[in-house]
Amino acid sequence: MIAATVPPPRVVLYEGAGSAPLDPGERTRLLAALLDRGYAVTRAVPGGAARDDASAAAAFVVLGRFGGTVPDVHDAAGRPVHVHDIGMSTVDEAVALVEESRAGRPMNRPDAGAATWKPWFPVIDTARCTNCMQCLSFCLFDVYGVSPADHTLRVENPANCKVNCPACSRVCPEVAIMFPKYHAGPIDGAPVSDADVHREKMKVDISALLGGDILAKLRERSAEAKSRFSKERSADAALAERRRCLTKLADAAAIPREVLDALPTPEEIERRTAEAARKAAAARDAREHATGRAVQS
Amino acid sequence: MSETAGSTPRVLYCRCAYAQVVPGDVKDAVLDGLARSSAAFEMVPDLCEMAARRDGQLADIARAVDPARPLHIVACWPRAVRGLFHLADARLPDAGVEILNMRAESAADLLARVGLDVESGSGPTTPQVPA
Known part of the structure; x- marks a missing residue:
């Protein structure tokens, strides 16, 4: 039941300065894998993110190809943000990094079989x-x-x-x-x-x-x-x-x-x-x- | 974090991950088209699920609507999408929002209406990590 779950963290796929872009096919697979496990994704690219995040309604995790130098990032409240370098990771490994950042907190997810709450309501x-x-x-x-x-x-x-x-x-x-x-x-x-x-x-x-x-x-x-x-x-x-x-x-x-x-x-x-x-x-x-x-x- | 104004369209894509009512080939092709573009975008697993949780991200998205830079919501029927935002206490304005329907339109038509250049993105940028 959804009441017993916590909102999943949002994933920021960072392809801006200091991060190399993903291969397009790999990007597609990563996005699909994250979405099908219940994670929202923001892609940040040259020219800006897709929206203003002034209120930062959800906790987030940053994925990027940082070439081994992972930036130190804090949110608006000064809390450290999970940032992962996925330069050498497969799609499954990148998804696993996101899963780890949840620290086992329960979330509703589409791929949980009978445990999934299907969002059905008027x-x-x-x-x-x-x-x-x-x-x-x-x-x-x-x-x-x-x-x-x-x-x-x-x-x-x-x-x-x-x-x-x-x-x-x-x-x-x-x-x-x-x-x-x-x-x-x-x-x-x-x-x-x-x-x-x-x-x-x-x-x-x-x-x-x-x-x-x-x-x-x-x-x-x-x-x-x-x-x-x-x-x-x-x-x-x-x-x-x-x-x-x-x-x-x-x-x-x-x-x-x-x-x-x-x-x-x-x-x-x-x-x-x-x-x-x-x-x-x-x-x-x-x-x-x-x-x-x-x-x- | 402030948004950088530009001519790039703003896109919100709904995966409708909890049901099979959106044709799989359409939502996969739209996802692939977006992923191959150079645009920034938002993707959510399921607007219905987020609305049920009254997820604050929907309010963030609604607040960020700017008629000067329209938001394209690629999801399902516009009536339903507006109702979902309303349920989440995130009323979408009439101006500055175009809702595109993956239940009724082809992926090619949808991508054309969003107006993206479908190429691999690359190049320098300013860090845009959410605040």
Whole structure:
């Protein structure tokens, strides 16, 4: 999980004064290797770096071909910076030098297999969002919140989002919720057409998902499963029953099965739904109040 | 450290390393084109991951936008890229930013739009190590 990791250091590939440039092919391989392990890279060349680093938001490591004379470099706070001469290093060895500079601190990385947190979460198109808060009401995982400054919707806890689940984007009436790593538009961020906005199949009625018939059916099935469980004493049978019930939901909203399997009990869903609805209503009231005050003044 | 003004385009490249939604051949060819140019650039493994962490580097990049020297962000759909910066509390200005989409354009077109000379970089320079 991303919360348990620290930001990786940024790598500065220094090809300025006192450093010989890399061979272009080697540069390509080194850049790809660093990026695919989760490191951002700045290339500094004659004429300047790509941006102003006045605030130096991240710790960094410098790589260059210094001909054996490694410069002594300190950051703005006077701390020594890791500088490595990669003149005689292979790409793998240069990457290893960067890895060493992390001193074993955990970082999220693309090449960590099952330990990787895939950055999957909703992104709001603020030009389209009307702050209706339907998504906030819909989400059971506290992904959404409200900005205390202006009572607008915001993505508060992106790491809470269920990977590969785009369900909340389908309840947005303005097609304002994107998942940049989704496979198709407009959910992936592609331009929104009028047809998208009006396409009923893009939207799933919240009441159908979380209230009304489906919730009643979940509760009913849950009770049946509990009853059967008590008779058969089989957890597997109860789980299978729950899965059967949720299949319909998965088909309706393209929600991954594992997400539905991980849903809490119907009672907990109901409690969370009520809490989310309360937050959404409070946010709408606050916005209306603020708007009213602005109009009066 | 202050930036040296010049005619060289400013480039931010996103590798989209945590997913396979950007065609691999396109992002590899763009990376190679940038690496063979003489330009300074920023490359990040994944803008989504950085936005989720609200990485301060995104705010640095947004603050450094200068309409006189446009920033080319080579990533994915512009709507998504702007949303990611916004999520990271790093609002990109409208002027001075061009977002190029590796999901929809060819590598050759993208590199042409960035306007880089694709050669090996060399020559003397002033040290530009981040402050």
